[in-house]
Amino acid sequence: MNFIRNFAIIAHVDHGKSTLADRFLEFTGVVEKGKHEEQLLDRNPVSRERGITIKLAPVRMEFRINNLELRMNNANKKIQNSEFCILNLIDTPGHADFSYEVDRTLACVEGAILLVDASQGIQAQTISNAYKAIERNLVIIPVVNKIDLPNADTDLTKKQIGDFLGIPGEEIFAISAKTGEGVNKLLQAVIEKIPAPSLNPQGSGNPEGSALQTLIFDSYYDSHKGVIAFVRIFSGSVKSGMRVFLASNKEIFAVREVGFFTPELKQTEQLMSGEIGYITTNLKDIHKVGVGDAIVNEKGSSTPLSRYKKVKPMVFVSIFSVETDEYLSLKNALEKLYLNDSSLEFSPIYSKALGSGFRVGFLGLLHADVVRERLEREFNLNLILTPAKVEFKVKKSKFDHDSKQKQLSGFLEPYIKIMMIIPEKYLGAVMQLCQSYRAKFISMDNKSQMILSYEMPMSEMISDFHDKLKSLSSGYASLDWQFLDYREVEADELILLLNGKSIAEFSEIVVRERVFDKAQILVKRLKSLIPRQQYEVKIQAQYKGKIIASERITPLRKDVTKKLYGGDRTRKDKLLEKQKLGKKKMKMVGRVEIPKEAFLKLFKTS
Numbered sequence: 001m002n003f004i005r006n007f008a009i010i011a012h013v014d015h016g017k018s019t020l021a022d023r024f025l026e027f028t029g030v031v032e033k034g035k036h037e038e039q040l041l042d043r044n045p046v047s048r049e050r051g052i053t054i055k056l057a058p059v060r061m062e063f064r065i066n067n068l069e070l071r072m073n074n075a076n077k078k079i080q081n082s083e084f085c086i087l088n089l090i091d092t093p094g095h096a097d098f099s100y101e102v103d104r105t106l107a108c109v110e111g112a113i114l115l116v117d118a119s120q121g122i123q124a125q126t127i128s129n130a131y132k133a134i135e136r137n138l139v140i141i142p143v144v145n146k147i148d149l150p151n152a153d154t155d156l157t158k159k160q161i162g163d164f165l166g167i168p169g170e171e172i173f174a175i176s177a178k179t180g181e182g183v184n185k186l187l188q189a190v191i192e193k194i195p196a197p198s199l200n201p202q203g204s205g206n207p208e209g210s211a212l213q214t215l216i217f218d219s220y221y222d223s224h225k226g227v228i229a230f231v232r233i234f235s236g237s238v239k240s241g242m243r244v245f246l247a248s249n250k251e252i253f254a255v256r257e258v259g260f261f262t263p264e265l266k267q268t269e270q271l272m273s274g275e276i277g278y279i280t281t282n283l284k285d286i287h288k289v290g291v292g293d294a295i296v297n298e299k300g301s302s303t304p305l306s307r308y309k310k311v312k313p314m315v316f317v318s319i320f321s322v323e324t325d326e327y328l329s330l331k332n333a334l335e336k337l338y339l340n341d342s343s344l345e346f347s348p349i350y351s352k353a354l355g356s357g358f359r360v361g362f363l364g365l366l367h368a369d370v371v372r373e374r375l376e377r378e379f380n381l382n383l384i385l386t387p388a389k390v391e392f393k394v395k396k397s398k399f400d401h402d403s404k405q406k407q408l409s410g411f412l413e414p415y416i417k418i419m420m421i422i423p424e425k426y427l428g429a430v431m432q433l434c435q436s437y438r439a440k441f442i443s444m445d446n447k448s449q450m451i452l453s454y455e456m457p458m459s460e461m462i463s464d465f466h467d468k469l470k471s472l473s474s475g476y477a478s479l480d481w482q483f484l485d486y487r488e489v490e491a492d493e494l495i496l497l498l499n500g501k502s503i504a505e506f507s508e509i510v511v512r513e514r515v516f517d518k519a520q521i522l523v524k525r526l527k528s529l530i531p532r533q534q535y536e537v538k539i540q541a542q543y544k545g546k547i548i549a550s551e552r553i554t555p556l557r558k559d560v561t562k563k564l565y566g567g568d569r570t571r572k573d574k575l576l577e578k579q580k581l582g583k584k585k586m587k588m589v590g591r592v593e594i595p596k597e598a599f600l601k602l603f604k605t606s
Contacts, residue, residue: 313361
């Protein structure tokens with residue numbers, strides 16, 4: 001174990017994590033320079049096209065350290081310069097919507113490289129991810145990246161990092177992950193500064209002979225091998241043929257194969273304490289192997305590990321297949337995505353207009369958009385998504401004996417804490433923006449950068465707040481958020497009516513301050529999308545029993561007087577009156593047809 005180093009790279013979006021991982025892979029000989037794809041660990045096509053990391057990616061590097069002048073601390077003094085050092089690197093996403101991936105990663109490592117772009121300085125995710133590492137008492141190696149850029153301000157960025165972490169500037173590394181400048185020294189620092197894994201979680205005993213304690217930090221499904229679990233071994237060892245026990249689901253299975261990541265799966269004889277690798281379970285039921293679960297000895301004698309909290313989705317979207325016969329395909333696709341994205345929650349729903357579908361919970365809008373794109377591209381599905389909504393909680397309800405129905409008496413709205421880092425010249429405009437989105441000012445720090453903290457309703461943040469923030473700050477502002485609690489709010493259900501009949505797909509809980517604007521937008525969009533019928537269609541928005549917005553679609557009308565030539569005027573009036581009565585009758589018994597194309601257009605522009 002003394003020759004193992006487990007570490008992660010954490011940073012804000014687009015600060016060079018995956019590029020630095022490429023240089024590490026080249027320097028340690030895992031891949032040959034110039035003969036591999038850039039951002040090699042970003043395997044997902046959606047990730048590569050968007051230029052962001054959306055999934056954690058582990059890789060093992062074996063590196064002979066006899067060419068380094070190591071200044072090892074006491075815990076690592078037994079390493080000899082002729083030995084190989086095993087470096088287990090986990091690359092992580094940088095966007096706030098995928099912060100749970102960082103949590104899972106940091107539960108499996110002893111240290112982290114905190115990477116900061118020299119041209120952008122410390123950003124919101126930089127601070128958020130650093131706090132996650134500090135809370136776990138991990139060794140942090142601060143690094144300024146992209147020093148080769150013409151607009152790089154290395155000294156200022158070092159000062160920002162130094163002020164934030166409380167360390168002198170000489171302890172901060174300066175590199176260019178693109179050119180490789182300084183990467184050699186950084187790799188040396190990883191070996192010197194990051195400690196080897198402790199003998200076991202309690203720090204004593206024989207790691208190989210002790211009880212097996214293994215944490216599952218990711219997984220995916222293989223049609224031939226079943227569920228493949230990505231694991232960190234904290235004590236004991238595991239090998240092929242060994243019978244083990246899933247602590248949470250009480251499932252016993254025989255290990256089919258173990259190995260590590262190169263980054264492809266590479267089989268080995270066994271995984272020992274301190275190592276990161278994979279275990280092939282041969283289980284076909286994807287629900288039995290959960291991220292965060294522990295694999296222990298067959299008898300379950302060892303204590304399961306509890307290393308991180310399960311995240312709860314904050315944004316909910318209803319997903320339907322355009323083709324009704326693709327319901328089972330959509331269900332299977334969501335189950336497979338859930339296996340390596342434990343933040344997903346989904347439950348079946350039914351819509352009269354759209355058929356069978358699922359109500360799916362996400363961590364944010366980007367998370368929802370990425371999952372949508374993966375469902376459409378990886379599983380060849382054609383989908384309709386309703387607008388994103390947050391989940392309001394019902395404060396209390398009482399039974400009305402007169403109406404024989406439950407009467408809602410209050411709602412609780414989810415609140416978040418947002419942190420924004422902005423240039424000082426945009427301060428006034430951003431503060432006005434926050435005020436208009438029902439945000440409450442908490443604090444401001446202008447020690448080295450302008451850092452604003454606000455409390456804000458989640459429903460406001462998922463509207464167009466982020467887009468307007470970027471627009472006001474000319475793209476320089478960065479934002480991070482975390483869930484706080486639920487708070488009482490004056491709200492009720494906004495119900496959309498078509499000729500007096502409610503349409504569930506458009507109904508949602510809306511706070512009083514936003515209801516009139518939302519109602520007007522909704523009825524006007526529907527008017528432009530619903531085709532004309534043989535009778536008049538009234539589109540109305542109802543809130544607390546009152547109609548607050550209304551539009552009318554005029555009916556198609558046949559010229560019933562076309563065959564009349566001259567004669568008394570009353571003949572024409574009788575025909576028009578007869579037509580009018582017919583339209584009225586059709587309106588009473590008719591059903592307004594809303595084509596799926598209208599739903600698709602409406603929801604994509606919402």
